[in-house]
Amino acid sequence: xxxxxxxxxxxxxxxxxxxxxxxxxxxxxxxxxxxxxxxxxxxxxxxxxxxxxxxxxxxxxxxxxxxxxxxxxxxxxxxxxxxxxxxxxxxxxxxxxxxxxxxxxxxxxxxxxxxxxxxxxxxxxxxxxxxxxxxxxxxxxxxxxxxxxxxxxxxxxxxxxxxxxxxxxxxxxxxxxxxxxxxxxxxxxxxxxxxxxxxxxxxxxxxxxxxxxxxxxxxxxxxxxxxxxxxxxxxxxxxxxxxxxxxxxxxxxxxxxxxxxxxxxxxxxxxxxxxxxxxxxxxxxxxxxxxxxxxxxxxxxxxxxxxxxxxxxxxxxxxxxxxxxxxxxxxxxxxxxxxxxxxxxxxxxxxxxxxxxxxxxxxxxxxxxxxxxxxxxxxxxxxxxxxxxxxxxxxxxxxxxxxxxxxxxxxxxxxxxxxxxxxxxxxxxxxxxxxxxxxxxxxxxxxxxxxxxxxxxxxxxxxxxxxxxxxxxxxxxxxxxxxxxxxxxxxxxxxxxxxxxxxxxxxxxxxxxxxx
Numbered sequence: 001x002x003x004x005x006x007x008x009x010x011x012x013x014x015x016x017x018x019x020x021x022x023x024x025x026x027x028x029x030x031x032x033x034x035x036x037x038x039x040x041x042x043x044x045x046x047x048x049x050x051x052x053x054x055x056x057x058x059x060x061x062x063x064x065x066x067x068x069x070x071x072x073x074x075x076x077x078x079x080x081x082x083x084x085x086x087x088x089x090x091x092x093x094x095x096x097x098x099x100x101x102x103x104x105x106x107x108x109x110x111x112x113x114x115x116x117x118x119x120x121x122x123x124x125x126x127x128x129x130x131x132x133x134x135x136x137x138x139x140x141x142x143x144x145x146x147x148x149x150x151x152x153x154x155x156x157x158x159x160x161x162x163x164x165x166x167x168x169x170x171x172x173x174x175x176x177x178x179x180x181x182x183x184x185x186x187x188x189x190x191x192x193x194x195x196x197x198x199x200x201x202x203x204x205x206x207x208x209x210x211x212x213x214x215x216x217x218x219x220x221x222x223x224x225x226x227x228x229x230x231x232x233x234x235x236x237x238x239x240x241x242x243x244x245x246x247x248x249x250x251x252x253x254x255x256x257x258x259x260x261x262x263x264x265x266x267x268x269x270x271x272x273x274x275x276x277x278x279x280x281x282x283x284x285x286x287x288x289x290x291x292x293x294x295x296x297x298x299x300x301x302x303x304x305x306x307x308x309x310x311x312x313x314x315x316x317x318x319x320x321x322x323x324x325x326x327x328x329x330x331x332x333x334x335x336x337x338x339x340x341x342x343x344x345x346x347x348x349x350x351x352x353x354x355x356x357x358x359x360x361x362x363x364x365x366x367x368x369x370x371x372x373x374x375x376x377x378x379x380x381x382x383x384x385x386x387x388x389x390x391x392x393x394x395x396x397x398x399x400x401x402x403x404x405x406x407x408x409x410x411x412x413x414x415x416x417x418x419x420x421x422x423x424x425x426x427x428x429x430x431x432x433x434x435x436x437x438x439x440x441x442x443x444x445x446x447x448x449x450x451x452x453x454x455x456x457x458x459x460x461x462x463x464x465x466x467x468x469x470x471x472x473x474x475x476x477x478x479x480x481x482x483x484x485x486x487x488x489x490x491x492x493x494x495x496x497x498x499x500x501x502x503x504x505x506x507x508x509x510x511x512x513x514x515x516x
Contacts, residue, residue, distance in 0.1 A: 024190075024449045031190040039180045039187065039198075042098055045151050046172040089160045090153070094179060097154045104147040111140050165205075168214055174205040181206070181402060188398045189456065191391070199394065200313040206401040207330065209321035233317050236288035252290070255298045259286045262300060266307040267386060273307065281316040282307050288320060293328060296336050301381035302327070308385040312394065331405050332470065335381065339481035341474070347376045348477065349469045350409050353462060354416070361416060361423055368429040375416075375436040380408055388415075388440035392448060399455070406466040407459055414454035415439050418447055 115136050158175040159166040165175050177198060181187050188195050188202055195202075204210075216232040241248055244256040263279050272278055285306045290297045305326065309319040327336055335342035351372055354362035365372065378386070383400060384393040399407045416423065419439050426432040443451055 020453075021449070024453060027186045028190050028192065030184070031186045031192070031194055034180065034184045034187055035194045038095060038098065038184075039177065041102065042094065042154065042176045042180070043173045045098075045101060045154065046176065090157045092153065092157060094154050094157045094176070097150045097157060100150040101147060101154070104143050104150060108140065108143050108147065111136055111143065115140070164211065168210050170205070170210055174201060177201055178205045185402070188402060189395075189452070191395050191452070195395070195398065199398065200315075200318075202398065203309070203313065203322055203401055204318060207322045207325045209318070209325045212325045212329070213321045233288060233320055236291050237284055239291055240284075240287050251297075255290045256287060258300070259283060259290070259298055259303070262303040266303040267311065267390070270311060270390065272311045278310070281319075282310055284316060285310060285320045285323060289323060289327070292324065296327065299336050299381075301378060301386075302336065304382040304385040308383075308390075308393065308397065326401070330401065332474070334478060334481075339478060339485060340377075341478040341481040343377055343380050344481060345470055345473050345477045346380055346409055347372050348473050349466055350376060350412055352469060353409065353413055353466070357413070357458075357462075358416060358420065361420060364424060364426070365432070368426070368432050370429055370432045370436065372436075374433050375439060376412055379412060379440055383408065384411065384440060388443055389448075392440070392443050392451070395452065399459075403459065404463075406463060406470065407455070409466050410455050410458040410463070413458050414451055415443070417454050418443070418451045 115133065118133050118136070155172055158172065158179060161179065162170075162175055165178070181202060188198070213232070219232075244253065244260070248256070260283070263283055266282060267273055273282070282303070286298055286303060289302075289306075302323075306319065306323050309322050309326075310316065313319050313322070332342035332345065334340065351362065354365075354372075379388070384396040387393070388396070396408075396411050399411070416439070419435075419442060422435060422442075423432070426435060
């Protein structure tokens with residue numbers, strides 16, 4: 001009876017995901033509609049107008065400056081209501097006011113055309129109707145005022161929904177992108193030309209690196225949001241010696257040496273890194289991070305993540321800030337630490353999900369004594385960069401930044417689902433390990449839409465389960481990994497447990513507060 005139930009349950013689960021090409025095509029059409037009817041017109045409003053003046057005059061008169069780093073840190077947990085403005089989110093949405101703008105713009109264009117016709121007739125000798133002309137000019141003036149008010153109200157809708165972005169002087173176009181991506185995930189989920197075009201901006205705003213950057217700059221004395229954005233990063237670069245072999249601690253020298261070895265291995269197939277200038281930028285990012293967060297320092301796979309960020313944004317400092325936010329805030333704790341307990345936790349979560357959704361695969365792996373770590377460790381730590389085709393890895397990063405790091409487990413699970421038949425055909429442990437080690441690279445273009453449809457399916461099906469299992473397993477895994485390290489005589493200094501955002505490494509390998 002148990003076997004019958006197991007087989008029946010397996011059949012039901014197999015039917016729970018069926019790839020339908022028409023569904024993917026429907027989402028692509030929706031993506032086009034959202035972009036052309038909402039995102040693009042909104043961004044054009046901000047880019048084509050002197051919007052910063054309206055923003056500064058109308059909404060910042062009573063704004064209280066961010067006084068110190070502690071107040072800035074409070075923005076991290078700030079809810080949608082901001083007492084600075086004494087209001088909750090507007091009753092209207094940006095979409096409401098955008099439709100008004102489109103309507104008023106159309107009416108203005110029609111009215112301008114009529115006025116032009118009157119002037120043309122006058123030039124041809126026809127009687128000039130001044131009364132009609134004056135009436136039209138008055139209407140034009142009224143419509144122009146309504147248009148400007150509607151444009152301001154679009155920003156007001158964003159401002160009251162994201163007050164922390166407003167206080168940090170985030171560009172209105174980025175706020176618009178953030179809002180529409182939250183409301184319409186198809187904007188980035190479907191990939192394609194649209195997603196490729198907004199990706200760098202999406203990663204910047206979804207990572208919320210502007211907040212992280214401002215916190216660090218405040219500690220170095222920058223008091224004005226948006227000013228001296230490079231101050232902290234430049235201070236890190238200034239501390240990197242020109243000769244890495246001298247003038248630094250033995251520990252930091254090992255970090256520099258490992259980074260130097262890994263630079264030329266980073267996404268070696270990409271022409272972007274055939275340039276020595278771009279390789280130097282990547283080195284700067286990794287070495288600066290090792291000084292910024294000495295507890296983590298550097299570990300392999302970081303070079304793939306930082307390299308992908310640099311290649312996508314083509315902005316060294318922006319890539320650094322996104323990288324910092326990703327490693328220290330977005331990914332689970334200890335993902336890149338000595339214990340690697342965050343990665344081990346995700347492997348255990350994946351094992352439990354395999355038992356539920358792919359019992360045949362889990363049973364075969366157990367029979368062949370093949371560990372999931374072979375598939376998972378590099379793929380999880382590198383966020384799929386270097387372990388999957390670059391277009392696939394970039395779309396995976398979209399999901400991590402927009403929806404959370406737990407989607408990585410869904411991504412690996414979907415890879416196994418798409419390649420399930422190949423996996424189940426293996427009879428030898430060696431062949432299985434070779435297959436799992438390269439499973440992501442086998443995602444050819446013809447199966448990529450099926451793969452991502454499977455990812456989205458599992459995000460909806462078991463996203464909450466993954467978060468719950470992470471929370472349930474994390475402490476036990478951490479304790480077990482620390483015991484394992486203790487047996488290897490590797491102990492972390494208590495001093496290194498201090499908040500990394502409050503410290504920076506010293507020349508002797510220790511740490512001190514930035515404010516000291």
